[in-house]
Amino acid sequence: MIGIFDSGVGGLTIVKEAFKELPSYDIIYFADLAHSPYGTKSKSTIEKFATQITRFLLKRGAKIIIIACNTASAQAYKTLKKEFSIPVFDVITPAVEEAAKVTKNKRIGIIGTYGTIRSKAYENAFKKFNFNFQIFSKACPLFVPLVEENFINRPETKRIAKYYLRELKNKQIDTLVLGCTHYPLLKDIIQKVMGKGVTLIDSFKVIQSVVEKIKKDKELNSSLGKNNKQIYFASDSLNNFKEIAERFLGRKTKSFVVELDN
Amino acid sequence: MIGIFDSGVGGLTIVKEAFKELPSYDIIYFADLAHSPYGTKSKSTIEKFATQITRFLLKRGAKIIIIACNTASAQAYKTLKKEFSIPVFDVITPAVEEAAKVTKNKRIGIIGTYGTIRSKAYENAFKKFNFNFQIFSKACPLFVPLVEENFINRPETKRIAKYYLRELKNKQIDTLVLGCTHYPLLKDIIQKVMGKGVTLIDSFKVIQSVVEKIKKDKELNSSLGKNNKQIYFASDSLNNFKEIAERFLGRKTKSFVVELDN
Numbered sequence: 411m412i413g414i415f416d417s418g419v420g421g422l423t424i425v426k427e428a429f430k431e432l433p434s435y436d437i438i439y440f441a442d443l444a445h446s447p448y449g450t451k452s453k454s455t456i457e458k459f460a461t462q463i464t465r466f467l468l469k470r471g472a473k474i475i476i477i478a479c480n481t482a483s484a485q486a487y488k489t490l491k492k493e494f495s496i497p498v499f500d501v502i503t504p505a506v507e508e509a510a511k512v513t514k515n516k517r518i519g520i521i522g523t524y525g526t527i528r529s530k531a532y533e534n535a536f537k538k539f540n541f542n543f544q545i546f547s548k549a550c551p552l553f554v555p556l557v558e559e560n561f562i563n564r565p566e567t568k569r570i571a572k573y574y575l576r577e578l579k580n581k582q583i584d585t586l587v588l589g590c591t592h593y594p595l596l597k598d599i600i601q602k603v604m605g606k607g608v609t610l611i612d613s614f615k616v617i618q619s620v621v622e623k624i625k626k627d628k629e630l631n632s633s634l635g636k637n638n639k640q641i642y643f644a645s646d647s648l649n650n651f652k653e654i655a656e657r658f659l660g661r662k663t664k665s666f667v668v669e670l671d672n
Numbered sequence: 673m674i675g676i677f678d679s680g681v682g683g684l685t686i687v688k689e690a691f692k693e694l695p696s697y698d699i700i701y702f703a704d705l706a707h708s709p710y711g712t713k714s715k716s717t718i719e720k721f722a723t724q725i726t727r728f729l730l731k732r733g734a735k736i737i738i739i740a741c742n743t744a745s746a747q748a749y750k751t752l753k754k755e756f757s758i759p760v761f762d763v764i765t766p767a768v769e770e771a772a773k774v775t776k777n778k779r780i781g782i783i784g785t786y787g788t789i790r791s792k793a794y795e796n797a798f799k800k801f802n803f804n805f806q807i808f809s810k811a812c813p814l815f816v817p818l819v820e821e822n823f824i825n826r827p828e829t830k831r832i833a834k835y836y837l838r839e840l841k842n843k844q845i846d847t848l849v850l851g852c853t854h855y856p857l858l859k860d861i862i863q864k865v866m867g868k869g870v871t872l873i874d875s876f877k878v879i880q881s882v883v884e885k886i887k888k889d890k891e892l893n894s895s896l897g898k899n900n901k902q903i904y905f906a907s908d909s910l911n912n913f914k915e916i917a918e919r920f921l922g923r924k925t926k927s928f929v930v931e932l933d934n
Contacts, residue, residue: 444717445707452909455706555817566828566835573828647714 411635412620413472415440415463416532417448419651420554420591421478422658424501427614428476429659431621436635438472443646447554448481449523449590456525460486466493466643473633474623476616477501480589481523484585486529498622499628504615505587506535510538510543512609513585519546519578519608522589523554532589550593557592570598576601587611632659643668673897674882675734676882677702677725679710681913682816682853683740684920686763687902689876690738691921693883698897699736706907709816710784711852718787722748726756728905728930735895736885738765738878742851743785746793754830759885759892766877767849772805774871775847781840781870782809783862784851785816794851797836808843812836812855819854830861837865849873 411430414425418441425439440463441450448456460482464475475490475498477483483500490498509518520532527549536543552570561567578586586608588594594612601610624631642665644651655663674694676687680703687701702725704710710718722744726737735754737760739745745762752760771780782873789811799803814832821830840848848870850856856874863872886893904927906913917925 444713446712450708451706455908552814552817552821552823555814559814561814562836566831569828573826647715 411436411438411471413438413477414478416479416591417442417446418656419658422655423591423594424461424478424614424616426659427617431617432620434636434638436637436639437653438467438470439613439642440467443644448479449525449554451525451549453485456482456485457489460490461493462488473630474620476620479593480591480613481525484526499616499619501613502531502535504619505613506532508615509585509587509611510539515584516541517544517583518582519583519586520545520589521550524549524551524645527591532587546578546622548574548578553596553630554592557595562595571599571603579604583608585611611638673698673700673733674736675700675729676740676783678741678853679918680708681916684917685853685856686740686876686878688921689879693879696900697777698899698901700729700732700902702729703906709814711787711813713787715747718744718747719751722752722850723755726752732821735892736882738882740853741874742853743787746788749763761878761881763875763878764793764797766881767873767875768794770877771847771849771873772801777846778803779806779843779845781845781848782807782851783812786811786813788818788851794849810836810840815858816854819857824857833861833865841866845870847871847873877898
């Protein structure tokens with residue numbers, strides 16, 4: 411099984427991408443709703459949550475872990491790589507590689523939660539390249555609640571987007587990384603505010619990295635079930651989780667609420 | 673000690689009220705930042721968190737518990753009353769008593785988080801009265817992130833307030849209960865949207881209930897320290913918690929991060 415987790419529903423956008431690129435592969439998804447959102451929480455707390463979830467997914471047969479959450483990728487990727495022997499994928503590395511390919515003027519913007527921006531995980535990932543990229547980052551903490559309240563096409567959201575993005579616009583970036591799995595739902599507004607000249611990069615690229623890894627590693631590939639099974643777990647019940655999940659995924663789901671062991 | 677808890681910083685508005693009405697009384701405060709916010713979480717999850725926190729506060733000498741959070745009051749008050757033998761105060765009962773006194777046309781509005789509104793805790797509390805109150809409730813989930821982002825005087829916030837409150841305005845209520853400890857920070861905007869004829873009721877009244885209880889119960893009163901001590905705990909670190917806390921309280925604080933036992 412491919413194990414995928416997020417603090418909530420955002421990571422389902424990555425599950426949907428997996429349906430496209432890895433059809434028939436079995437998927438186990440975990441939404442940490444009891445602790446959601448991660449964006450404002452500390453590194454040590456997020457490391458603890460991510461470790462508990464990974465342990466849970468392994469017990470239930472995951473052979474690969476995808477951290478489908480930018481905050482958890484920023485704060486807990488290194489810890490998971492160290493703690494666990496199976497392949498772990500974060501959403502930051504592939505987005506950074508893509509942005510490095512796409513940018514022409516080498517001026518790149520990053521938007522995300524407070525946790526992601528404060529961690530400087532994107533800046534650090536860009537340092538691996540030998541180019542002198544100039545990185546400009548901005549936390550946009552209201553974007554997640556606006557998406558979750560379905561305020562996607564409201565004028566308030568456009569005004570708030572203009573307010574948050576003004577700084578980045580003034581820096582004349584040509585590439586903007588949407589460093590949060592909720593943000594693709596605001597893609598139209600963000601594109602309009604930033605202008606056509608700016609390329610938006612989202613977190614879906616992680617699935618390409620998984621595809622490449624599987625192609626190379628036959629043993630890993632054969633350990634993954636391909637029975638078109640999907641199973642969804644959450645650490646809390648959410649009245650409308652099933653409904654939201656089905657909206658995100660475009661298909662019927664079964665979901666279960668479990669309590670995490672420490 | 674008087675034990676006070678909330679999912680985050682909102683309950684500090686009630687601590688400030690305690691400073692005024694119960695000066696010199698020792699206070700122990702707990703902010704459940706690792707699990708914040710409570711507004712979208714399930715009853716059983718909030719009951720678990722509230723029980724863990726109450727146990728923690730008792731161990732450290734609390735002789736009274738104030739649930740300084742509307743969602744936790746709505747979801748966990750009954751459980752805490754049953755589980756623990758010391759007096760437990762919720763913020764809903766005193767606000768409902770006040771609203772019942774104030775209303776003339778018996779049409780009362782309630783605003784709060786999804787958790788508070790869905791619980792129908794306010795409606796149930798109003799049923800104790802022999803009057804035929806008409807209760808109209810509305811969840812306003814964006815108010816908390818807007819306050820925490822310090823968007824208090826921005827035009828987007830006024831537009832969102834108009835959007836949320838339109839329904840209640842049309843119901844011609846004369847009293848509106850601010851069923852969340854963050855909302856008093858939006859009092860000016862809410863008052864402007866609702867009009868002068870509507871009386872706003874906030875959660876501070878709980879401190880009056882404590883004052884009355886202490887007056888009557890001499891034994892309880894003498895068990896409470898009066899050395900002007902305040903101690904703040906949180907289940908996660910928050911970069912700017914000390915700064916926010918000092919802004920809310922208008923005084924210097926010391927705070928500690930601890931992990932809760934199950």
